[in-house]
Amino acid sequence: MSDNPDLTLWGVGTSRTVRPHWAMHELGLAYKVKPIGPRTGETKTPEYTRLNPRQKIPLLQDGDFRIGESAAIVAYLSRMYSTPERALIPESTRDYAAWLEWCFFIVTELDSTSLYVMRRHSADALGPIYGVAPEVVAQAAEYFRAQLRHVEVALADGRQFLMGDRFSSADILLTTCLDWAVAYGVGICNNAQPYLERMRSREAYLRAAAANAPLASITPMPGKA
Numbered sequence: 001m002s003d004n005p006d007l008t009l010w011g012v013g014t015s016r017t018v019r020p021h022w023a024m025h026e027l028g029l030a031y032k033v034k035p036i037g038p039r040t041g042e043t044k045t046p047e048y049t050r051l052n053p054r055q056k057i058p059l060l061q062d063g064d065f066r067i068g069e070s071a072a073i074v075a076y077l078s079r080m081y082s083t084p085e086r087a088l089i090p091e092s093t094r095d096y097a098a099w100l101e102w103c104f105f106i107v108t109e110l111d112s113t114s115l116y117v118m119r120r121h122s123a124d125a126l127g128p129i130y131g132v133a134p135e136v137v138a139q140a141a142e143y144f145r146a147q148l149r150h151v152e153v154a155l156a157d158g159r160q161f162l163m164g165d166r167f168s169s170a171d172i173l174l175t176t177c178l179d180w181a182v183a184y185g186v187g188i189c190n191n192a193q194p195y196l197e198r199m200r201s202r203e204a205y206l207r208a209a210a211a212n213a214p215l216a217s218i219t220p221m222p223g224k225a
C-alpha cells in the first residue's frame with residue numbers, strides 16, 4: 001500500500017457510484033470527489049472523455065492509474081488499500097474464488113440483467129431513450145426475485161455477511177442492489193431484510209451515502225427556494 005495515495009473519484013448520485021465511495025470509507029481513505037452526475041452531459045465533455053472513453057461514471061484516478069466499472073474499482077481499492085484490520089477481499093484461494101463468484105453474480109444477474117433492464121425500459125426512467133417496455137420491466141423484476149434465492153439460501157445459516165463473519169466488498173455490491181430494488185418497489189427476500197438493515201447502519205455506508213448525494217439536491221437552483 002502506498003503511504004500517500006492520490007485518489008480522485010468521479011461520479012455521484014447513482015447505485016453504481018456509491019460503491020467506490022463506500023469502499024473508500026470502509027478503508028479509511030482520503031480522496032477527492034468530482035461530483036459529476038448521470039445524464040447531465042458531464043460524462044460527455046472532452047476532458048472527461050479523454051479520461052474515460054466509455055463516458056460512464058464512476059471512474060477512479062489513483063495517481064497516473066485510471067480504472068472504471070464500479071465493481072472493478074471496488075476490487076482495486078480492496079486489493080490495493082486493505083490492511084489486516086480493514087480487509088475487503090478474502091485471502092485464501094477458495095474464499096477468494098467464492099468472493100469472485102458473488103461479485104460476478106451480483107453485477108451480472110442482479111444489476112445488469114435485472115435492475116438495469118428495469119431502469120432502461122421504464123417509462124419514468126430511461127424508457128424514452130431505450131424503449132418503454134412494461135412487460136420487460138415486469139419480467140426483469142421477477143427474474144431479480146428468482147435470482148435473489150441464492151442470497152436467501154446463503155443468509156439462512158445466520159451469517160452476518162455474504163462471506164461469513166467478515167465484511168467484504170461483495171457486501172457493498174449486494175447492498176447497493178438491494179437498496180436499488182427497494183427503491184424500485186421490487187420485494188427482497190426475507191433474510192435480506194435484516195441483512196440490509198445491518199449494512200445500512202455501518203458508519204462507512206452512511207458516510208458514503210452523504211458523499212454520493214448529488215450536489216443538485218443540496219444546492220438550490222437559482223431563483224428557487
Ligand SMILES: N[C@@H](CCC(=O)N[C@@H](CS)C(=O)NCC(=O)O)C(=O)O
Nearest residue numbers: 014016038039043056057058069070
Ligand atoms: N457497469 C458500469 C455501469 C456504469 C454506468 O452505466 N453508469 C451510468 C450511471 S449509473 C452512466 O455513467 N451513464 C452515462 C451518463 O449518464 O452520462 C459500472 O458498474 O460502473
